[in-house]
Amino acid sequence: MSQTNARTPAPHPHQPSTQGVTLSVNGQEHSLTLDPRVTLLDTLREHLHLTGTKKGCDHGQCGACTVLVDGTRVLSCLTLAVMHDGQEVTTVEGLGTPDALHPLQDAFIRHDGYQCGYCTPGQLCSSVGTLDEIARGVPSHVTDDLDDVSFSAEELRERLSGNICRCAAYPNIIAAVSEVHAAQNGAATQEAAQ
């Protein structure tokens, strides 16, 4: 095949275009037709009216828009909705309900892991992802031994450093997530013993 590097205009560069996308959000399937410019964050808030996920900086610097995609924490402001066709998205609304809180939501309340609360949905989703990453052996910048990834407050502080809270509720957030990790770990140890 011979092709030159001569550049021809891209197809329809200035024509409006839309793209079909199906997202499973908090277990519910949504088929949408979107301008490809729409980020996952704006899709959640403006099209699906799931306003739990917050728009902070909109440039990947604050973590307020953190959601889980196929179980992994990502920044919904730095990804296009059309790129996630067929994938599972979990937002803060999908973690728990007012009547059946996720353990992290319960712990954040009891430890007062928020003040204004704007950063809280992102902190919660990021904490869910963080605990999973530690369990999977994903190292961090403060991990001493790459082959022995374990939980500690120092690990949490490093791993949650992409989630900025201007009220500085950090100590209470660390306390809340640490408690949930201990409870999960205790449960896992009990299961293993049985």
Add this chain to the structure above:
Amino acid sequence: MRAFTYERATTPEAAAGATLAEGAKFIAGGTNLLDLMKLDIERPSHLVDISRLDLKGITETEDGGLRVGALVTNTDLASDPRVKAGYGVLSRAIVAGASGQIRNKATTGGNLLQRARCSYFYDTNLPCNKREPGSGCAALTGLSRPLAVIGTSDACIAQHPSDMAVAMRVLDARVNTLQADGTERALALDDFYRLPGDTPHLETTLEAGELITGVTLPAPVGGTHVYRKVRDRASYAFALVSVAAIVNGRESRFAFGGVAPRPWRVEEAETAGAAAGPDARARAVINAAFADARPTEQNAFKVPLLRRTLTAVLEQASGEEK
């Protein structure tokens, strides 16, 4: 963000062909490109989504190395047991960069192609030869504290922001590509990255339509692997200076980040002062590798900071070797 058309590529060959068109760009993790599109710095008219291509695997090569697919995420690369065991400097460098959320999306190929973080590149009200060729460089007489001290030109003093690439450089990694005509290439990082000269907008030697398909790491190199990064806050910040090192006596290798338009390594400098203690050896290596440095008044601190950082790396390595 300006309007663009979107397509999802189904094969690497189709992806390469699709970006021959003017204004077309690849998108994979998107963590840098979308930020730049929102700021009107990148203005693609057509996006070719390569995120579903089958380039997500890490496989062993015949000579005992690893072939890392271009779409392996930073998290998956840093977590791979073979990378942790044989290429610790790479795991360490990756987790020193960005945040967990970004590392979960950012890809190996995209990380190599991330663009400068110079504040004048980001400010569309001010001249920048990298953003608008020929417009001038506001950084030369502006706030240059974070910027490069070597390999620069009168047109651009931006530093390369990647941590991962600095480790790739010390590991002698090669970038595997596929051109639109089907030709495959394997480029050493020094042949992959251009120095700015008078064309700082041209950052790599990739041709139109050329797709990064992966990175090949040679067989593991013995020695103590260290990545040490110095920055203005403890986490989630770019390097002021960084050192990627594989310390193994006279065979030691050192690459430096945060100081040049590409990962900076001078092989001839690596044996300087090899018989000396950490402090004298670091001084000899830095003097040799940075003899041509042309820092600004504001970033002249980077050369002595790098020397002290290398001293700390050598002390850490000798401690671990005991």
